Amino acid sequence: MTLAYQAISWNRQKRVYDTVMAGGVLTFLAVFVVTGLVLHSEITAEALLIRALGTGAFLLLNVVLSIGPLCRVDPRFLPMLYNRRHMGVATFLLGAAHGGFALVQFHALGDVNPLVSVLTGNTDVQRLSEFPFEWFGLFALVLLFLMAATSHDFWLANLTAPVWKALHMGVYLAYAALVLHVVLGVLQAETSPWLVGVLGLGMAWILGLHVFTGWREWCGDREHAGATADGFVEVCAVADIPENRARVVTLGGERVAVFRYDGKVSALSSVCRHQNGPLGEGCVVDGFVTCPWHGYQYLPETGASPPPFTESVPTFAVKIVMGQVWVHPRPNAPGTRVEPAKIG
Template identity: 45%
Template structure:
């Protein structure tokens, strides 16, 4: 994807926000803390807490965008947020190595592996989370998406949830064991609870939407998708045939076209997008597809499956058997 003014503004705002947080932490923590801390310990905690906050935000953006479309601009650039999170986590790890193992008789990276003092190895949880973040940041470019394929790439990046769980365990069995960590424990509990609540709300909304999908017509394989007038101009009606995948039926200039609900880029929800410049535009990253054949306009080569439609007494009927990606299907003209 190209660097647009919107992306530059997003990245600039993100970096300024991170810098402001780090500066505020380094200034306020000595004033509010019960015990004085050296400069390196302050930096260690500042980088670590900033990484955790950004990781929490990254996981919340997806469900927030489903609950309110105004969060979609954040979703477009979520990978940038993940890369910055990884950089902060590396900075945190660097401060740890430079402070706790600076005078170790063996290399710091080796000493780290044998340094867990408690029954629960909280350092191992932190290393697991850092390893996952590095892997995901390294494969965040579209080259890896094309090389691995959308399904495998998406499955790999689902490991972000494992990284989050490892960070929570790293804090719970490490920093939260120190005296005076009650405020941090409350903030951690609030963060975890809020993230789970947002995911549950988005999941419940999705379940209600799926339950409201139109049941099939008696004459198989065609199914009734809905009334033609229920499809807004430039938008889509999303249906799920029994036993099949979701299909998005778009209306554009008095015509209807049906395509797969899944974007070929990252399996984004095409049916939640809109028609821009005559093309279906994915709400996640702006990938576009022609209505009549599901092909991306040149020079792009992505393709999605298309479906046949027919109209009877104002009802839109769908053939749930998908055509091969890129198959041309004449648009259904509304009378």
């Protein structure tokens, strides 16, 4: 967490992350180009580069889209999520390089402006096989640019979380557009079934991973059906909650994280104010509930971030009866202090 905005708050982990990512991208490009030159001596450098960059961008987007659900499956993937925006920006840069080279190669030095040529060169929209695949690529590139340009927390704060989140869900639209870009473009000429197979495998991986983790989320989001008394709902035994961790239950349609720490139990919203991260999968560190995604922190008793930070989440009344934790499903205003229930 930082108070002042910086383009990138560099630390050792970020440097390692970016170095590994850049190494992976350069390795991919180098292997692609060398393989192309060895197996197809007739190819030109610019054509090979255009295909290598485009393929690299699409593959990296597959990785970007895998990170979120993988973290739901195994939290040890979380370091990949913490700096995911760096990977998103790298995806855009690869795509922009692909698009830029293609623009020069296929549309420059003609009788109209290259950008006009992209939009008006092939306008056969009547037949799917002849549809201008470049439009899908351009559309995806614009979306990737918007997401890369607004990936910083500055934009999250100023666009507001709902707008920012909706904008960044556009990554799925960009992915779909790029699938169409590939299917209606290069796959109309390169007809190897293996190429179709690789694309299909990637799509099946992304779709399968999202469906699987979505199904698990959906199962977890079912309304908790514990006993009720005085408006409180019995959620679990104290012993069911690991020390400094939480048990997440759905009450009144909201995910509530019930944390056990320091001989006490507190309940607060499980949705982090930063990027809607799963606060209930976080940990109490130095007395603060800490989000597993980007480390945003909240006091368990108040749901408020420590000064000078201003984020806060709703809290819930909680009590312990006979070793069982009871939570009132009505949320208090974000930052409202609630006396924690003492264990024993």
